Amino acid sequence: MRFNYDLLPGEKLTFDEIALRYAQQHPDEKALTVRGLLSPSTSHRTLRIRAVFASEESNSPLEDLLFISDDNERKNYLRRFEHYLKSQQPFACFRRSSEEQRDNLWQVMGESRVYAMLDPQSTTAQNLLTSRGYQLVMMREDEHDAWWQLFDPQSHPCFPLSRRIQFIVVLSMPQHKVPTAVMAGMEVGRRVKASLFQRASQAEFLTAVKARYGGCVMTGTRLTDRHRWPWVEACHIDTRVNEEGMLADNSVDNGLFLRSDLHRLFLNKLISIDGESGQIRFHSDPETRQSISPYYQALDGQVCALWEAVPPATRQRLRATG
Template sequence: MRLFVGVTDDQWFHLLAERPSWAEVNFWRPSGLGFQALSEGELFLFKLHAPHHFIVGGGFFARALRLPLSLAWESFGEANGVRTLPEMRRRIAKYRRQPEEDLGNPDLTCLMLAEPFFLKREEWIHVPASFKPNVVVGKGYDTATEEGRWLFDAVAERLQAKPLQEVEERPATLAAVSTPRFGAPKIVRPRLGQGAFRALVTEAYERRCALTGEKTLPVLEAAHVQPYAEGGPHDVSNGLLLRSDLHRLYDQGYITVDPDDRRLLVSGRIREEFHNGRHYYALEGQALAEPHRGFMPVTRERLLYHAERVYRA
């Protein structure tokens, strides 16, 4: 397993640590550069700025995306480590050394971390000797090396001290604490939250409505195919990016997607109940777009669930 120790903004860390029950956090960078140091399920750890050379928490890496500021805020809100969008804009302007009025809607590197944890002061871990004071962004490790294994064991030991019920609800965390002292760490996909779901579905469909091709980002929403309240996961294979009006109709069962030919079906209930709907009936038979390469398409099983359990035929 690889680990990455990232240098964090102290304000970002302390704000999030005040409420340690986050399902996910966004470790964002003010640039739009990529990140390839980790794969899904590997550990991303937080190190405070000098003079505090300690690892103070972390999370399990989900994915790195380049997102506009507006989408990053809409998806994660305070899980961005700031209380308001204006505060986030001010911080980006500071890091970029750019006037705030010139920012526009800049792209950020968003490292989405699931199942985050924040260590108490007495649990902080001193960084390995190879992590030099002049490291600005971060440094990677591997459990195949002595330092990397020591670091993983130190993190696992602290996670083992957490309440069992809390750990059992977090699959990647459970895998880490269950790793034998000298055994190979098991990498498990972390449980994603609503924010990561929103961001991933938006990127999977290339910021276009999966049924109409609409590209106006503020009116696009991530819809669960099998409702989350009915066991549907926050996963791209259970999501569609839909125009906001279609999202509402989809959630309420007035439209669905045929699970076999993957085309739009529009219920006659719209006409019966609202004496209208011609714009929606004109979309009948519209083919569902496929997600961008690298993302899983919606499964037939999820589409079938919606067609049989939610759709008002």
């Protein structure tokens, strides 16, 4: 008699049981992994969602909502969920409460689809949560991120700590009614997309610039995993933006690795690099030069310590912006 390898909605199974049944159904694929939200979660080459594992502790008690944080160019959550929103392909979804977590069990939610995607700051998201007795409150905000706390109908916090929420995914599931207070097919707005794409692109840019130089181009100060002071940071040479408000040139050739204090001087046009000779130059205005510490003025006229590592394409950008 053949064992039933179906994943039936409402079943509570250990991860090993889920992985076994999935392997039987998909023998040509890699094994499932519980890694954050998606399985797998570390390939930017595919938009495939093989399974979603969302525990109450890391997500919320609301079974059909996913609160997405820390998206990046590898996890690629935004593009994946957008693809599934438009194609309406199903994927496996599993959840567990605190009690199920103690028993190491996951509840099978069945084939799920992306119903809508929402900006946490939108009126639609707030109305959806209010209709269920919940409140999503922004606790603090900086230039790049907002930190949120979700409160249940008894005003108890749902997240152990306030967390960055980039967008909310509304799912349709066999065990749940069609979500109300939100229209099917809604996508996150331009603001959220621009922020996430910029963050992903910036992470890729940082990795490439760090690999190319490994230290401050001007001084040679190295960046190691053990010692991070003085800090060395990736810096854009041409900082013009496109119509979407994102950097027009985010290629590695438009980047330098600079010590953080020199990075600030470079961005403020108080210090520059001659694209021909590689010499460090300070602002020619006498009053401005006097405002710069003699410690930095000692660099004036010196050739960058890592100038030989600067390729022609980058030198051309330095000449164009010099």
